[in-house]
Amino acid sequence: MIQLTDIHKSYQVGNKQVEALKGVSLQVEKGQIYGVIGFSGAGKSTLLRTINLLEKPTSGSVIVNGQNMLTLKEKELRQARKKIGIIFQHFNLLSSYNVFDNVAEILRMNRVPKDVIKRKVEDLLGLVGLSDKANAYPSQLSGGQKQRVGIARALATDPEILLCDEATSALDPQTTESILGLLLDINQKFNLTIVLITHEMQVIKKICDQVAIMENGVVIEQGSVLDVFSNPQEQTTRNFIKTVFDDQVPQEILSKIKESGPVSKIVRVAFRGDAALDPVLGTLSARFPISTNLLYGSITTIKGTALGILLLHISGEDQPIQDGIRFLRESVYRVDIVSPEEVRS
Numbered sequence: 001m002i003q004l005t006d007i008h009k010s011y012q013v014g015n016k017q018v019e020a021l022k023g024v025s026l027q028v029e030k031g032q033i034y035g036v037i038g039f040s041g042a043g044k045s046t047l048l049r050t051i052n053l054l055e056k057p058t059s060g061s062v063i064v065n066g067q068n069m070l071t072l073k074e075k076e077l078r079q080a081r082k083k084i085g086i087i088f089q090h091f092n093l094l095s096s097y098n099v100f101d102n103v104a105e106i107l108r109m110n111r112v113p114k115d116v117i118k119r120k121v122e123d124l125l126g127l128v129g130l131s132d133k134a135n136a137y138p139s140q141l142s143g144g145q146k147q148r149v150g151i152a153r154a155l156a157t158d159p160e161i162l163l164c165d166e167a168t169s170a171l172d173p174q175t176t177e178s179i180l181g182l183l184l185d186i187n188q189k190f191n192l193t194i195v196l197i198t199h200e201m202q203v204i205k206k207i208c209d210q211v212a213i214m215e216n217g218v219v220i221e222q223g224s225v226l227d228v229f230s231n232p233q234e235q236t237t238r239n240f241i242k243t244v245f246d247d248q249v250p251q252e253i254l255s256k257i258k259e260s261g262p263v264s265k266i267v268r269v270a271f272r273g274d275a276a277l278d279p280v281l282g283t284l285s286a287r288f289p290i291s292t293n294l295l296y297g298s299i300t301t302i303k304g305t306a307l308g309i310l311l312l313h314i315s316g317e318d319q320p321i322q323d324g325i326r327f328l329r330e331s332v333y334r335v336d337i338v339s340p341e342e343v344r345s
């Protein structure tokens with residue numbers, strides 16, 4: 001388990017103080033994949049690097065697997081760091097070493113016997129799908145293959161935690177998918193705790209259990225990925241979610257709705273789990289004298305749970321609309337009125 005409490009980090013730049021982290025707290029349970037998302041400069045890298053003390057916080061506490069990292073002696077810290085692997089955006093491989101030696105190096109430094117190293121590296125290269133590249137040099141590998149070497153190297157010391165510093169940001173979407181698939185695979189196989197930082201919501205949606213959204217050195221929202229996607233609280237969070245499903249009503253449709261007669265409302269409906277399959281819309285139309293138009297619909301799966309988002313245009317008399325919305329609120333996970341005022345012609 002990782003417990004960061006009230007982490008502050010300031011840098012002195014010339015005669016100015018830059019406050020990169022302004023009191024961040026978060027907790028990562030064993031076996032979780034925890035994603036931290038934010039725009040450039042939000043403080044994500046700084047936060048990630050406090051976990052293995054590559055960055056020492058100005059104040060706050062860092063507890064990893066029950067150990068207070070800030071009170072460890074140098075030798076104890078080296079031991080603790082063996083249990084925390086890290087992979088980087090630009091892979092950080094040794095260009096004059098082949099793939100085998102890139103993975104073996106850390107084991108040699110730890111004086112592991114030669115035959116054990118051979119077996120271990122072969123197993124790791126098998127795990128990441130690079131058994132046939134043991135003798136290749138980094139310059140002969142694709143970006144995805146380089147990151148696979150990075151992952152094999154990070155796993156060489158049998159870590160319990162893997163830190164991923166923008167690990168897929170330099171990769172194309174298809175390669176990103178395959179690296180995320182590999183991370184999910186090793187998370188499940190070894191119950192490995194993974195903390196990743198990214199600026200892509202797609203990465204969070206694809207593999208994370210929990211997410212923290214960072215802005216200007218603070219966490220502005222955190223929770224399970226399913227909760228945050230279905231019920232975002234902050235505008236920045238909504239902006240990130242929009243990059244995965246854009247449920248904005250196009251301006252032309254809004255204008256047409258305004259021209260089209262009686263009182264109406266646009267509502268955003270979120271369904272979760274089995275409720276996504278219930279015939280709620282059919283019942284809505286049958287029970288209430290209103291007309292319901294589907295403007296947008298999307299269904300996706302987040303860690304095995306279906307999440308559906310619909311945008312509905314509901315028109316008719318005021319009272320039946322209110323009753324219909326009340327029925328929706330009782331039937332689905334969440335209903336928001338998108339157009340704050342009634343849309344009238």
Ligand SMILES: Nc1ncnc2c1ncn2[C@@H]1O[C@H](COP(=O)(O)OP(=O)(O)OP(=O)(O)O)[C@@H](O)[C@H]1O
Binds near residue numbers: 039
């Ligand atoms: N070594 C440093 N010295 C001075 N300022 C720093 C240092 N490292 C980070 N900062 C500042 O701290 C703030 C947070 O930086 P950080 O790299 O943690 O953000 P980030 O969210 O990871 O951004 P990016 O996605 O661009 O990597 C920024 O204002 C940055 O300029």
